[in-house]
Amino acid sequence: MSAPTTSPAPQQTIAAPTRTVGEHVRDYVARLRGGDLGALPAILGLLVLCTVFSIVRPAFFSAGNFANLFTQGAAVTLIAMGLVFVLLLGEIDLSAGFASGVCAAVLAVLVTLQGLPWYVALLAAIATGTLIGFVLGFLVAKIGIPSFVVTLAAFLAFQGIVLLLIKGGTNISVRDEALVAIANRNLPTALGWALAAVGVGGYAAVQLLRHRNRSRRGLATDPTGVVLFRIAAVAVIAGVAVYILNLERSINTLISSLKGVPIVVPIIVALLVVWTFVLQRTAYGRHVYAVGGNKEAARRAGINVDRIRISVFVICSSMAAVGGIVAASRGNSVDANTGGSNVLLYAVGAAVIGGTSLFGGKGRVLDAILGGAVVAVIDNGMGLMDASSGVKFTVTGSVLLLAAGVDALSRRRAAATGNR
Amino acid sequence: MSATPLLELRGIDKSFGPVQVLRNVDFAVYPGEVTALVGDNGAGKSTLVKCISGIYPTDGGQFFFEGQPVTVNGPRDAAGLGIEVVYQDLALCDNLDIVQNMFLGREKRNGIVLDEATMEQLAGETLAGLSVRTVKSLRQHVSSLSGGQRQTVAIAKAVLWNSKLVILDEPTAALGVAQTAQVLELVRRLADRGLAVVLISHNMNDVFAVSDRIAALYLGRMAAQVKASEINHSQIVELITAGRSGDLGLPPENGAENGAEQAVTVTPGAPQ
Missing domain, CATH: 1.20.58 (Methane Monooxygenase Hydroxylase; Chain G, domain 1)
Structure with missing residues (x-):
């Protein structure tokens, strides 16, 4: 593996080593026209949304609100980062929202009711997420139940487990200073x-x-x-x-x-770096893309497809646990609705809006952050405009549909130009 | 038949449940030669290839590699011997680029980090060594390549590992005239480099264009394995459709069932 110092000359015909800036820009434009939009729609959407909200509500463009955006969007973004792995295989995890709720409930029960130190509760919550992911992945990969069904069942079951953990409709507060600091300091x-x-x-x-x-x-x-x-x-x-x-x-x-x-920002950035490294620079990440692109080819290349499939659910649910911890920290409490209502839909929306394909094989962890930003901006901006929840949901739903439409159209375009 | 075969199979049997797909098949592949494997649909070509590549376990029979008896219990064993298969569907990932596909499952690493530079360099050298000049960039996604280019990448992927035996399953089936010529040229070049090549094809023109030896399967049995120069087009077609042609091939159905004998390649004066 050490640098083979044999002459690198012969392949010059294949890879022209020097390219000018102009060529690079032309290549990029050609890729865009070929349907490989990447993160461009999310970035443009973000710019448009920010401009509109800043004009309509100047309060949107304040330092205070800028900080709010991060803490408001953090939980959804973290869950979306995990979902990217599942989506890369063309699978779906509908239970990620309530998985985060279960993990947050575990955290709250351990730290508030059992009085355990915060780090023990934190590790237990993440371990719960890992276990959930393993079970989901096992059911999908080894038993062969479609992920849609497995996670739909889990979606319902986890909702019940949250209720059981917090003893019905009560609300367990999280007062531990270290935990509260995550999203509030x-x-x-x-x-x-x-x-x-x-x-x-x-x-x-x-x-x-x-x-x-x-x-x-x-x-x-x-x-x-x-x-x-x-x-x-x-x-x-x-x-x-x-x-x-x-x-x-x-x-x-x-x-x-x-x-x-906000403390949560470096946490998100660190996880972004770690997961991007895993996806782009390790053999494991390469295999995730391969399984998402062509499962049979991956299997023939000697990749353990089942292990990859289980592992992405483990990553997804573990990240959901992190999201649940941040949500519990931000709300100072855990209740029956933690990780519920629109959390999952926002998270899937974030991943897709950012440019992760629902068909598998295409996506980056950064997409989840860009998409999460779009979702957070809509939520925040509409809130500032005193829009009702009804309007908020309708707009977010439309944006998600738009993003999925862009994905589908760019795929068609790409197929027409032979570009993926 | 001067050299010892690189790979020799003796008496291979394979059944799927009650269906016996391969019956006492003998097959030999020589280094530096293209051996065409022909046969009608359902004759057992693909099954034989999958037995060689370790995807299917065999029910009986022996493997000899470079004269030594070996056991192949999985694709990894076959790859370890230097056997690479290029499947009809190529098994490439559209969403990965050429280099990523060529090294899929066997990535070069520095610690846990992928060593992209080395992989790109080796991929470039391999393609250059095969005189491939049709791809623009090694970092192109496979989805943007033409059928012939994909075939080329799949073949280059098989050659990359200093493999000794490359098996090509219908490499030209989906290609146009010019691309077929390109791929056949590449196949010939592999053999000229000293590799043993097995070419599965339905196209007799392709078979006669590049092969040194032709093996015909008929209903799970090896009808004949002969030098390409000693047989003509219509004889091959007869072997494929009827299992025999003149004094070549399997004895008649009601002939003596003698498994060990009937699979022998050229049997002059065999009972008709």
């Missing part, structure tokens, strides 16, 4: 900057090292300009976000000061 401003710097620096290092490694081996590389542009874009986004979040958001600074990056 902020990082010190200096730490926010430091984390942003480390993150951007790490991204730049990875990109530049990869660029250097590839060009040294004579492989096709993205033009240096494009690599630098990507790094700059990440730096600007991180810088602006941290700057705004570090502004004073308290209405009366004499009573309390409210500024800094």
